[in-house]
Amino acid sequence: MNLKKLFASALLTVGLCQSVFAKPVEIDKVVGVVNQGVILQSEVDTIINRVKTQAAEQGQELPSDDTLRIQAIERLVSQELMMQLASRMGLEISDSQLDQTLENMAREQGGTIADLRRTIEAAGDSYPAYREEIRKEITTQQVTRMNVDRRxxxxxxxxxxxxxxxxxxxxxxEEYDIGHILIDIPGDATAEEIASAKTRADKVIEFLKEGKEFKRIAISSSSGSKALEGGQLGWMSINEMPSLFAEAVKGHKKDDIVGPLRSGAGFHIIKVQDIRGRQVVETTEVRSRHILIKPSIILSEEKARDMLKGFAKDLREGKADFAELAKEYSEDPGSALKGGEYDWTDPSTYVPEFKNTLLSLEKNEISEPFRTQFGWHIVQLLDKRVADxxxxxxxxxxxxxxxxxxxxxxxxxxxxxxxxxxxxxxxxxx
CATH class of the missing domain: 1.10.286 (GTP Cyclohydrolase I; Chain A, domain 1)
Incomplete structure (x- = not known):
């Protein structure tokens, strides 16, 4: 029998016993049945009182009590159905999981669980009851996620x-701060004149990529209308740019040099001097290789570590080849055949010990042996880059x-x- 139904029956029995000796006092009553479960009046009252308290604090007007009662009951019906489903699924939220959630909630409010408890009790609520409400919320969220995700x-x-x-x-x-240089071509230009203009444009790009000052080169080389202003076209959106520029700068980052772009006027060179209104996401990626040795009944922890320590010594002294050692000894099936190598990867995807060791290395440096949940490793950082x-x-x-x-x-x-x-x-x- 559902616990709440059993509880309701017990309360009814208490009421009947009291009626023999005195006027019965109604403690709680059942206001609805949901499959094998029940909804109690106290649960409805708790929701209504909470809504009224919050509305009073916020100066908000509320509908009638009858409307609030209907809304509260609907919420409780939905919750009861999901709790029943959780029971059938065998889904339970452990005390440790619940405590972790409460601790996170308290931390977000700048306090501890003890502070949270004092706040709950100061408001006149029961902390154990509040704790069980949070357990129900976590349960219903997980039940919903597990059943809706697959749809x-x-x-x-x-x-x-x-x-x-x-x-x-x-x-x-999204707006771009654009610098512009035009290497013009006469309207009746010969093939040689066009080729010469292209050569000059390529040379300008070469200077710019070497770090030469854009404004100075624009003043001396550009035939554009803003040459004397150092080729500064200022801030403009894609819609405000000439279509030739708009298509060319799309996807480019700050300080990129774009061009040469050919038009009837000549060869255009653009510098994306800055971008605003765009969210740029950059991630550090690493390329590495490693050797994994797994301890076993035959190979102890100490022997696995010492084996890798010997490998690292030989590799640093140039007496061994990393790829060959990985192919022969590494027990990581995903990388051993590739000489232990991993392609460009965000290090946060690795287990913490592997990630932290990798990020502590200089390029080409080989680590000392270290332990993860998979076994003992040595790892070499091959390269590092910032990826857009x-x-x-x-x-x-x-x-x-x-x-x-x-x-x-x-x-x-x-x-x-x-x-x-x-x-x-x-x-x-x-």
Whole structure:
């Protein structure tokens, strides 16, 4: 029997016993049945009182008590259905998991669990009851996520379509500070004159990439209308630029040199001097190689570590080849055949010990043996770079936006289906 139903029956028994000796006192009552569970009046009152308290603090007007009662009961029905489903799924939130959540909540408020408890009790609420409410919230969130996630599918085409919309909307906000140099071509130029202009344009780009000052070169070399201003066209959005420039600067970063771009006027060279209104996402990536030795009944922890220590010594002295050692001895099937090498990777994807060791190395440096959950390693940092992940970040954001929208839709549909399949009986008020 459901615990709340058993509790309600016990309360009814207490009421009957009291009626023999005195006027019965109603402690609690059942206001609805949800499959094998019940909804108690005290639960409804708790929600209504909380809503009224919050509304009073915020100076907000509320609908009638009858409307609040209906809303509270609907919330409790939905919660009871999900808790019943969690029970059937065997989903339980442990005390340690609950305490971790409460600790995180307290930390976000700048305090400790003890501070959180004092705040709850100062408001006249029971901390143990509050704790169980949070457990229910975590449970219902996990049940919803587990059942709704599998109903959602997002195609690459949907992401592409949304990215186009986002790009169009973002063009007005994204602006570029443009420097411009024009190497002109006469209208009746010969092939030799065009080739000569192209050569001069290439030379200008070469100077710029060597770090020569853009404004100075523009003043001395450009035939553009802003030559005397150092070729400064100023801030402009994609929509304000000539279409030739707009297409060319798309996707470029600050300080990039673009060109030469051919038009009827000549060869254009553009410098993206700055960008505003764009979110640029950059990530450090590393290329590395490692050798993994796993301790076993035959090979002890000490022997595995000493084996790698010997490898590292031989490698530093040039007596061994890393790739050959990895192919022969490494027990990482994903990299051993490649000489222990990993391609460019965000180090945050590695386990902490591997990541921290890798980031502490200089280029080409070989680590001392270190332990992870997989075994003993030595690792060599081959190279490090800063990668522009802006486009990937945009795709991730588009995917998340689509997921959030579909999650809300499917969550509502799922709860409606669950409600239609359930036996729900709400008793009228007296």
């Amino acid at each position: 959602i599918y997002i195609s690459e085409q949907e992401i592409d379509n949304l990215l186009k919309i986002m790009e169009t909307q973002g063009k007005n906000a 992940k802006t486009e990937q970040a945009k795709r991730n954001r588009a995917h998340q936006l689509l997921f959030n929208r579909k999650f809300k839709e499917e969550s509502f549909n799922w709860q409606q289906e669950m409600r239609e399949q359930a036996h729900v009986d709400i008793f009228p008020t007296e």
